Amino acid sequence: MDNRTEERLTNLEILLTQQDDVVETLSRVVHEQRLQIEKMQQQLSLLQDKMTWVGEGEMASEQDETPPPHY
Secondary structure (H helix, E strand, O other): OOHHHHHHHHHHHHHHHHHHHHHHHHHHHHHHHHHHHHHHHHHHHHHHHHHHHHHHOOOOOOOOOOOOOOO
């Protein structure tokens, strides 16, 4: 192999190593984000359940209320 070919091969190996590192970093970030999204989905579900529970206990509107006895 001549010197030029060996230099090109070395550069390609360096690029491949850098790309492997980038792919591994991105994979880790995606995994962490997936875990965060799952946690937020669980929290949102709990909040929706609480809002439904609170909504069921709402007071009646003024039109639906019976007037107090002194009226």
